[in-house]
Amino acid sequence: MLLKKILHPNSLSTKCLRQFSEAHQAVKPNINIGKNDYIRDDYTNVTEKILSHLGKNLHLQKGHPLKMISQRVINYFYKSFRNTRGNPQFSMWNNLSPIVSIEQNFDSLFIPTDHVSRSKSDCYYLNRQYLLRAHMTAHQSELMKSGLDNFLMVGDVYRRDEIDSTHYPVFHQLDGVRLRSRSELFPNDDSLEIFELGDFTENIGSQSKQTCHTLEAVKLLEFELKNVLVQLAISLFGEDLKYRWVDTYFPFTQPSWELEVFHEDKWMEVLGCGIMRQPILTNAGINNKVGWAFGIGLERLAMCLYKIPDIRLFWSTDTGFLNQFKNADVDDKVIYKSISQYPQCINDISFWLPQDKEYVENDFYDLVRTVGGDIVEQVILKDDFIHPKTRKRSHCYRIVYRHMERTLRQEEVNVIHKQIEQEAIKQLFVTIR
DSSP: OHHHHHTOTTSHHHHHHHHHHHHTSSOOSEEEETTEEEEOOTTOOOOHHHHTTTTOOGGGSTTOHHHHHHHHHHHHHHHHOBOTTSOBSSEEEOOOOSEEEHHHHTGGGTOOTTOGGGSTTTSOBSSSSEEEOSSGGGGHHHHHHTTOSEEEEEEEEEOOOOOBTTBOSEEEEEEEEEEEEHHHHOTTOTTOOSBOTTOOOOOTTSSSOOTTBOHHHHHHHHHHHHHHHHHHHHHHHOTTOOEEEEEEEETTEEEEEEEEEEETTEEEEEEEEEEEOHHHHHHTTOOSEEEEEEEEEHHHHHHHHHTOOOGGGGGOOOHHHHHHHHTOOTTOOOOOOOSOOOOOEEEEEEEEOOSSSOOOHHHHHHHHHHHHGGGEEEEEEEEEEEOTTTOOEEEEEEEEEOOSSSOOOHHHHHHHHHHHHHHHHHHHOOEEO
């Protein structure tokens, strides 16, 4: 009788299991998105759950916190950079397709073929030729090839990741690029150049300037870049902002930095930036300019500025959440008020990893997301154990379930948790302990 009650046709657990079952019936040979078909191959790892996020465009929805925070950044650049006619110098691109080629996402940015960011454990591949973009920088080269010197790009990006209140496989980035010619950098001094004569060797991965650039050009680019982004941060966080620059590494910029701000008694990274690697410009047909670029994660900014505690809330259709931003001006200091705090349900799962097959942790996270959907709040690796005699390896995960809009019953969670166990056995070849 209890089982019949739990598996009522309209219950959450039944719906989750039905959706999961439908998604894992006979696998279709092609992935159909819009008018395009993508042939599956050995690299295909994108799930129906992830594909369901395509076209949602939260950054374009009026009254959405991601729309508000992106518009604040855009407004800052529109105001700060104007041409002689008083029009904004930066163009805005906010509806670029999230399906990109390997060339766009990696090759055009000279990301090494063995770089970890290309791995199946990090990205969602449609097949060996196409994937869901892992960063907005994937569109950088195509926009430069079209003749643009100053532009902003904003959109949804996709990465396989852990599960907690600050990580979600779909999030949003805003990137910017600014290119400068010799005459623009040094309008009053014809003796200064932007390139070193005859020296185009590369010293990849260091914080030293690229050997093809003159010291004067790099210093002026760095000064403009850092000044622009510090002023952006001040416009977002306020005049009393405490900040610092941290040296870092990105495959497509050199030197590279992260901007950290001191917020609520801790340092927080808000953006990455750097001087663009010259071969990227050369490959785009640009031989007479140098440039800088930056990228910002919008969810992190919005969670910080609006006090949003859980990244899943951005995907909520609950009016109790959305109405708090519906009529707000983009510059209003909205502070999110919790609509309710429903209790957690916590279940553990332990299994032996397969000894003759590769086990990737992100595969398990994707499986949990596919079966449990957005009622999964967090997945924590509690224990990583190797048996002293058999050398078999065991993982124990704690899965935290919490619905954003109602109280979950432990009974319905147990059904979903059991399905996760069964699919882990079937797909990942683990042995439940």
